[in-house]
Structure formats: structure tokens, C-alpha cells
Amino acid sequence: MRNKWIDLWSLIRAGRPSIVMLAVSIFSALISVAGTLWFPLQTQRIIDGLGLGNNISTEIILLIVTLVGASVFSAISAFFLAKVGHRIVAELRCVLTLKMLKLPIASFDKVGSGERISRVVRDCESISELTTNQAVNLVTGLLLLSGSIVVLVLLDVRLTITLLGSIIAAFTVMIPVSFLLDGLSRKVQDRAARLSDLLNHIFSEIRLVKAFTAETRESQRCQREIEDLRRLGMRVSTINVALEPIISLAMTVAIIVILISGASRVARGEITIGTLTAFILYIFNVATPLAQLTNFSAELQTAKGASSRIQEILAEVEEFTPVSSPVNLSGQILEFRNVAFSYVTDQRAVLVDINMCFKPGTTTALVGVSGSGKTTILSLIERFYLPTKGEILYGNISISEFPLQLWRGKIGYVAQNAPIMPGSVRDNITYGLDIEFTNQQVISAAERAGALDFIERMPHGFETLLIEQGNNLSGGQRQRIAIARMFLRDPDILILDEATSNLDSETEYQVKSALDALMRDRTNIIVAHRLSTIMDADQIYFLDSGRISGVGTHHELLTSHIYYARLVERQFQKRKEPAFTEPIS
Ligand SMILES: Nc1ncnc2c1ncn2[C@@H]1O[C@H](COP(=O)(O)OP(=O)(O)OP(=O)(O)O)[C@@H](O)[C@H]1O
16 A cells, blocks of 8 residues: 555655745745734734723734735735645646656556546646645644634633634534535545546547437436536535534634623723733634634545555556667568567457568558457557567567667558647648658658648648547548658658548549558558558468468468458458358458
């Protein structure tokens, strides 16, 4: 079990709080608290002075200066603490985001993106709440409480005991209620997060929802969450509604108790009327910090939970990358030697005894039924995962020995759905490339990818913003943007996960010619779905349940591999009746 205090403290330290700002803030808080402590005493002097018929104008000016000064310094203190707090959170969010980006893909298989977003947004916010508002309250509250008690004891011990007794009695009632409230508030937070997760899923898959006319079903699913949230919210409000009269009743009782016992002592001449007034004013100086401290303890629990979750992520092992590259990373043979692989989330063997060879200047197609392990092979080449057994070699050196950035920089990956990142067309074409490209280079890449025409027709050309997931682009246009990116990247190894979706013949022709140009003189590895691609390949690996069951050219496999022949017939000659009925694997 991790120590939550250490987790929280190390996170706050990781946020690199400014010592100077903290010092300014605490110094201002001290001045403000001194003013707040002083003003009841000043009021006492004014009242007692009035009773004695003294001139009190200087005292009144002093009171005003004290009150205004206390407020100004309280604001300065709160401002600087807030500044420190926000810096801590911003720093934490950056550290956490960078850390998550450095985690291996396997880590994302275990924890979904929704939960990760919640760590960066919500958990960091809890720590922000603690380090900004709550820390301000804690510092000023503790100072005010201890200072008030000292002044009260100096003024009158008996009345102090009466005042503290009545306030503590009131808080004894309030503390369990506020803990109940805290538990409920946390439930509200969790349910709100569930609702936002659900909404996130629904809206990111809005096409699926609409295609299956599932609007009513999804809206009912949301309604259930919204209803639960409403019920919880109502319970919080009911308790709050009950708590407020309890607090004001407790304060009234405390004032009445002080007034009664104080008045009798004034009558006996043991204290002045000014002292009694000061005591009444101090009730607020004692009660307010106590309420703040109760709140602080609840927020502290939330922040401790949040910091443990954040620390869990920070403790995860990042992708391994050696620091130096021993060889020239170009034009070498890429080879799989006895590779086996299983995903950590599912111990099943996904790849078994894979031996493959990809030569520079050739095109290799990976073919097989869905789930046979083609994409997994691409992921291993990209080093998204490490083989469970065996080795992947480049120029006879294990690819795990190359610095990750250098290795991935040699590879160009055109994914099936050609993902688009938020930003302009230009940003997307130059995505992930460190070198600055001239406009002419970007235009030429777009032209070679067959994308220039449609980009120029867009409202702002290369500066047109592509909305989320490239929804303002067609599938073929997205692919051509991805191909243009590859022309700039100029990789040695080109990996293509061919789109399964059908493009119209004109677009397919454009994409194919762009790809042909891109593939020239590279090591091309294609997960192939189109017959034309397969026929053009120099060699084909046929995958069957994670094993290679055939290798050769299209014509060789057609005659030697019955499953290949059947797959070709079934997948690519769809107009004909399938020639067989039994499953392929
Ligand atoms: N992230 C993952 N975690 C666990 N299992 C996975 C993961 N990705 C894929 N698998 C499993 O590994 C096996 C091979 O999947 P893979 O995606 O490599 O197949 P594929 O041949 O590319 O399929 P398709 O042609 O449908 O894309 C499948 O059984 C799949 O369920």
C-alpha cells in the first residue's frame, strides 16, 4: 500500500511551487490575520472609550485602516497562493501528460483513454483545489484560530472557556454531517465522471449511433445516469439545506450563551462592555476557521486519493529506448526470427514461430483472415510491443537496440483509417516532422500524393482547419493527406495497413498511383486487402491463426496454398458464388 501522504507531498513538490510567492503569501496572510485579530480589540477600545466619554476619532480611523488593511492583505495572500496552486497543477498536468505519452501502447490496452483523461483533468483539479483555495483557508484559518484563542485567553479565561465550549458543541453536531456531505459529494463527482465518459463515447461514435437509429436507446442510457445524478444532487442539497439552519442556530446559541454569561459579569463589574463586544466578534474569528478546517479535511481525503492514482501512473515503466545507435539505419534487411507474441491483457499466443524477411526495394504483402495477426506484426515492427519470444533484426541487429525515436523515424506507417489530428491541412501533412519544410516542399508532397487539387479547392487551402477526426474529409482524401505526409517523412520502411473500405474507382486509382510513387525504392510491408496490391507484391506471407502457413508470390501461392486460393476467391471475386463452405481456419 503506497503512502498517500508521501504521494501527495511528492506531487506538490513535483509542481515546483515558488518559494518567493509562498513567502509573500504567508507574510500577507500573517498581516491580514493580525488585522482580523486586532479589530475586535480596537472595537473594544472604541466602546469602552465611548462609555468613558473619550474622544474616539483616532480609534475609529485606526479601526477602518485595520479592517481595510486586513482585507487587502488577505486578497494579496489569496492571490499569490492561488498563483502557486495553479502553477503546481499546470506543472502536474504537463508532467502527467508527457508521462502518459511516453508509456508503451500495452499500458493503454489496460487503462482506457477516458480514465486517463480523468486523471489529467479531474485528479489534478482536486490537487489544485487543495493547494489553492483549501491551502489559503488552512493557513489563514489556523493562524486566526490560534491567534484568537490566545487573545481571548488574555482578555478573559472564563469567558474564553464558555465561548469555546459552545462553539465546539455546535461543531460536534456539524462534523458528522459534513463528512456525510463529503462522501455524497464524492459520489456526485464519480457519477458525473461516468456521465461524461458515456457522453464522450456516444458522441465520438455518433455515426454508429445514427446508423443503427440508437438515439432513443442511448438517450435512455444517459437518462438513467442523469437521474442517478439528480437524486444524489438532491440529497446533497437536502443536507445543505438542513446544515445551514444548524450552523446559524449554533452561532446564535453561542452568541446568546456569551451574552448571558458576559452580561452577568459586566453587571458584576468583572469585565467591561467593550470586552463583551470583543468576545462576540471573536465568535466569528473562531467559528469561520473551524468550518474551513472541516472542509479542508474532506478535500484532503479527495486529494490524497487523486494523488495516489496519479502516482500510480507516474510509477509506470516508460517505453525503453537505448541512448545511442550503433549502426547506420538504412537499406538493411528486416527480419523476424522465431518470433512469438501474446498481449499482456490476454495470454493467448497471437503470433507463433514467425520467420519473415523484408528486403529493401521490395514489397511484401501480409494476407490472412481477420484476427490472424497481421496488424500485430506491424505493431511489433513499430516496437509498440516487444516480442514475447524470438527477435526482430535490422541489418542483423535487434531493433530493440536502436533509439526508439531514430527507429520510428525510419518507418512510415499509413494506417487503415488514416487518422487526422486537430490542426490545419498543412499541420497534418507536416505532422511529427522536426524539420521545417518550405511551402513549396509541402505543395510538392501534396501534389505527388494526388491531394493538391482537393486541398486547393478547400476554403483556406493548406490553412483549412480539419475538424475532429477529419470529419470534413472523405476517406480517400484522408488517405492522400497521410500519403503526402509520408513523402515528406521519406521513410526507409513503409508500412501500409490498406483500407478495407471501398473507394470509388477514380479515387482508388488516385490513391493507388500516389502509393506506387511513394513505395518506390523502399522496404514496403502491406496488410493487403485488394487483389491488385497482392498481385503486385514481390512476396506474400499468408497468416493463419498467428502462424505463417504459406509464403511466395501470388501465382505460387495460388497453386500451392489452398486456403490462400480460397481467400482470394472469397474476398476478391465477390461477384461469384464462394467455391467452398467450410471456414478457412
Ligand atoms: N490490444 C490487444 N489486446 C489484446 N488482444 C488483441 C489486441 N489487439 C489484437 N488482439 C488480438 O490479437 C489477435 C490478432 O489481431 P490482429 O489485429 O493482429 O489481427 P489482424 O489479422 O490484423 O485482423 P484484421 O484483419 O481484422 O485487422 C486477435 O485475436 C485479436 O483479438
